[in-house]
Amino acid sequence: HAHYALPAGGAALSWARRHDVPLVVSVHGGDVLGPAVADPAARQRIGSVLRSADAVMCNSHPTLERSALLAGSDANMRVVHLGADPPKHPKPRREVPTVATLGHLVARKRHADVLRAVRLARERVPELEWLVIGDGPEREALEELARRIGVAEHVTFAGQLEPEEALAELASCHLMALPSVDEAFGVAYVEALACGVPAIGALGEGGPEEIAALSRSMLLVPPGDAEALASLIADLLESRAEVSALAAQARRGAARHFSWEACGKATVECYREALE
Structure with a gap:
């Protein structure tokens, strides 16, 4: 079982064929999006791996569609959503209204949009705070932007936390906003829902759209629109x-559609098909 079509899938395919064993490849989106398929040779190699695999597990229907386009068929493909568990030791909900963002601090995650939205939303919710969980190359620029627009004292950059601690902090917040682009699925959204925290993503992105279709606690705003994001945050808070109400629905939806038990059962079924 290889995760990502390249490089793991390509390496595993050669080994599997030499040893006459079935190959299952999990596609997570980054291996069939943007830069990964910009080079014609890479597209050809990815397509070959996906065609040759005995089974391909895709994290969303949009990922499956992109994979099928590269492979020329979806006959060996199925969607298997990843799961999420609530923290074992959640913290109590914060007294001050707080929006969290959980994710690597890179440009495509659009943290700057959330920062600008927080500044705007504070006009209606003056006590609003923003908790940033994660780290990355955009941190310094975001810290400077927070100072420049006058909200630095209302923003906490928690850095990279251990998974259980990150979920505990997330569960203490009221909303999770991550209006990222090129989002094939978005584990952070289902982690938020499992924590009972309504999540906000970007319209037109495959993963968030699919999650929103399964849970009304997954909310969407136009990409790059800080004003729309601010308005939604303020309306909710x-x-x-x-x-x-959205928090309670979030927990139910995550347990129903994004449990590790369901993910495990679907994975085992995929293995059975590959062995036939």
Whole structure:
């Protein structure tokens, strides 16, 4: 079982054929999006790996569609959503309204949009805070932007935390905003839902759109629109009853559609098909 078509899938394919064993490849999106398929030789190699695999597990339907386009067929493909568990030791909900963002600090995650939205939303929710969980090359620029637009004292950059600690911090917040682009699935969204935290992503992105179709606690705004994001954040935080209702629905939706048990069963079924 190889994760990502390249390089792992390509290496595993050669080994599997030499030893006459079935090969399952998991496609996570980054291996069939943008830069990964910009080179014609890479596209050809990825397509060959996906065609040759006995089974291909895709993290969303948009990922499956892109994979099938490269392979020329979806006959050996199925969607298997990743799961998420709530933290074992969640922290109590913060008294101050807090938006969290969970993710690597890179440009495509659009943290700067959240930062600008927080500044705008504070006009209606003056006590609003932003908790940034994760680290990456954009951190210094984001810290400078926070100072420049006057909200640095209301932003906490928590850095890279251990998984259980990250989930505990996430569960203490009221909303999770991550309006990223090129999002094939988005584990951070289902982790937020499992924590009982409504999540906000970008319209037109395959992963967030698919999650939103399964849970009304996954909300969407136009990409790059800080004003729309700010308006949604303020609308929700001004209605604690609505946030509470969405939080309860988030937990139910995550347990129903994004459990590790369901992911495990689908994976075992995929293995059975590969062995036939």
